[in-house]
Amino acid sequence: MNERLSDTGRKTVLAPLFDTGWEMVEGRDAIRKTYKFENFVEAFGWMTRAAFYAEKWNHHPEWSNTYNTVEVTLTTHDVDGLSSLDAKLARKMDGL
Secondary structure, eight states: OOOBOOHHHIIIIIHHHHTTTOEEOTTSSOEEEEEEOSSHHHHHHHHHHHHHHHHHTTOOOEEEEETTEEEEEEOBGGGTBOBHHHHHHHHHHHHO
């Protein structure tokens, strides 16, 4: 079972993500990032690759795609806030 990140956990696992473009969502315990690609096919291909990990880890993002842009928001609904799964999926998305 996942747990909501502690203050120490936030400093450890979230801080590095802010250096790669992730940011806190105002009014929510969630993080978000906008990814830009060359075209729709690259954006959709990236979403497909990310979806395999999201399904494998049973942790699904809130996201939308418009042409070459993908907006992603991550939070763990089971704990009503951020967990280590959000950081794990964010790092994987950045690596794809």
